[in-house]
Amino acid sequence: xxxxxxxxxxxxxxxxxxxxxxxxxxxxxxxxxxxxxxxxxxxxxxxxxxxxxxxxxxxxxxxxxxxxxxxxxxxxxxxxxxxxxxxxxxxxxxxxxxxxxxxxxxxxxxxxxxxxxxxxxxxxxxxxxxxxxxxxxxxxxxxxxxxxxxxxxxxxxxxxxxxxxxxxxxxxxxxxxxxxxxxxxxxxxxxxxxxxxxxxxxxxxxxxxxxxxxxxxxxx
Numbered sequence: 001x002x003x004x005x006x007x008x009x010x011x012x013x014x015x016x017x018x019x020x021x022x023x024x025x026x027x028x029x030x031x032x033x034x035x036x037x038x039x040x041x042x043x044x045x046x047x048x049x050x051x052x053x054x055x056x057x058x059x060x061x062x063x064x065x066x067x068x069x070x071x072x073x074x075x076x077x078x079x080x081x082x083x084x085x086x087x088x089x090x091x092x093x094x095x096x097x098x099x100x101x102x103x104x105x106x107x108x109x110x111x112x113x114x115x116x117x118x119x120x121x122x123x124x125x126x127x128x129x130x131x132x133x134x135x136x137x138x139x140x141x142x143x144x145x146x147x148x149x150x151x152x153x154x155x156x157x158x159x160x161x162x163x164x165x166x167x168x169x170x171x172x173x174x175x176x177x178x179x180x181x182x183x184x185x186x187x188x189x190x191x192x193x194x195x196x197x198x199x200x201x202x203x204x205x206x207x208x209x210x211x212x213x214x215x216x217x218x219x220x
Contacts, residue, residue: 002175005133006105007165007191008098009183010116010123013201015093019118019126020066022093026085033069066119071149075142079121086125097219098182098201102130105180111172115165115191117157136164162190182219186210 008014027033070078102112111133114123120137127135139152154160169176177196181188184201189210192198200211201219211218 002173002178003109003111004178004180005111005113005169005172005174006102006180007113007115007182007195008102009185009188009191009201010114010118010126012184013182014095014098014102014114014126015090016095017093019089019116019122022089023082023085023118023122024066026081026088030081030084032081068149070140070147072146074145075121075147076145078119078147079125082119082122082125086122086129090126090129095201099130101182101199101219102132106131110180111174113168115156115161117155120156136161136168158187159190161188162194165191165194192216 011018011020024033105112112127112130113133114127114135114137116123116135116137118137120135120139123135123137127133136156138156141148141150141152156164165181166176168174169179176194179195180197180199181192181195182199182201183192184203184207186204186207192200198214199217199219200207203211203218208218210216
């Protein structure tokens with residue numbers, strides 16, 4: 001029998017709010033960036049949201065901006081910061097109902113994964129702290145241990161999540177028809193329909209209508 005897996009979006013699904021916002025605030029707290037730098041990122045968010053395209057989201061842009069900030073910084077340093085910041089925000093932001101679902105899947109021997117547009121370094125630490133199998137996220141190019149500021153293989157967003165999930169399933173031998181996916185975002189529809197058991201978490205009105213039409217469970 002093939003193994004099953006459960007795939008979880010991170011922001012507004014596994015945690016309440018934006019992991020990247022928590023991370024940026026953590027960078028200010030640790031003296032890595034200034035509030036002025038954060039204000040510039042917020043302005044870029046606003047400008048992007050005014051001309052949002054189907055292929056990207058504000059979170060994708062924020063991830064790119066973070067990678068630009070990290071140019072020529074050691075990956076090891078960013079990972080160390082991620083560990084400190086996740087230890088601070090995760091206990092107070094986690095969605096307890098979704099954590100319960102993770103534990104239930106793990107008790108049944110089902111592998112659990114995070115799939116997010118946030119940097120993979122951040123996602124992997126969250127996954128590790130929750131004893132999950134692993135994480136897929138946006139990858140920044142690292143050359144000789146330093147970030148170049150470029151994104152490898154595109155941001156983990158929209159259709160990219162679905163194709164990455166399918167590739168992972170092929171590698172691990174997962175039966176996607178018997179697997180699970182959890183997300184709050186209509187942008188994750190490609191991921192949700194890639195599995196036999198999609199679940200919706202705290203959906204907006206549009207996604208709620210889609211879920212009800214397809215008899216998908218809604219997690220409060």
